[in-house]
Amino acid sequence: MKLQHHIGGIENLGPVSLDTRVFAEPWEKRIFGIHTTMMAESAHLADALHAYPIRELPTGFKSNWTWASLRTGAEGMQPFDYFKYRYYEKWLGGIAQFFVDAGYISAAELDEKSAFYRANPDAALPDRPNAALVAQIDAYLQKGDSGYHEPERAPRFATGDTVRVADPEPVDHTRLPGYLRNRTGKVEAVYPGRFSYFVSTGVDGVGQPMPVYRVAFDAAEIWGPGKSEPNTTLYADLFEAYVQAAI
Incomplete structure (x- = not known):
């Protein structure tokens, strides 16, 4: 939690937003869902206190992804960019950069997909999660990943x-x-x-x-x-x- 993240007592940062909505835009719900799905599929859950069947999960995602991963991406932002973007825009940037850095998609492929959906906002999205992944997400949301x-x-x-x-x-x-x-x-x-x-x-x-x-x-x-x-x-x-x- 560097300077731009815990800013208690720092002056002259502009007006404080009093918006109490959890999601200000519909697309923010999808970003939250992507993050939650990544946490539920995280490879480290194979050794969690609750026994998750991660090694048998039918998914191509084989990386560790936790709240720490999300926060590390945000903390790596240039401070002026951090103050410029909305909350879930920072999430989107961090998640997208992770997938590029981890080799799941190239920057060029990401740009191509982004351009396609901007030009075709009603185009069909990729397939929904399979039944096993849905069950894993439900189990993770109920049992979590205890650090006790x-x-x-x-x-x-x-x-x-x-x-x-x-x-x-x-x-x-x-x-x-x-x-x-x-x-x-x-x-x-x-x-x-x-x-x-x-x-x-x-x-x-x-x-x-x-x-x-x-x-x-x-x-x-x-x-x-x-x-x-x-x-x-x-x-x-x-x-x-x-x-x-x-x-």
């Missing part, structure tokens, strides 16, 4: 501890909001068990399953007393890799 693991050791911190958020080296994808780096808060809760993320973030620190904490921050500690409403608390769920003892 049984505990192996006691968490480093306990409820009530004062902690300081780490400032790790920037990486392609992180689960640490930028505005919390180096901020001090108090552990509000320690979630039972350990939790993993979809991918390792490398030197950022999130890899093997680890405890997760709910940390409470005084808003003034983050944005300063002049830019915060009094008596306001912000809560963040943080992997243990991002939490340090307060000095």
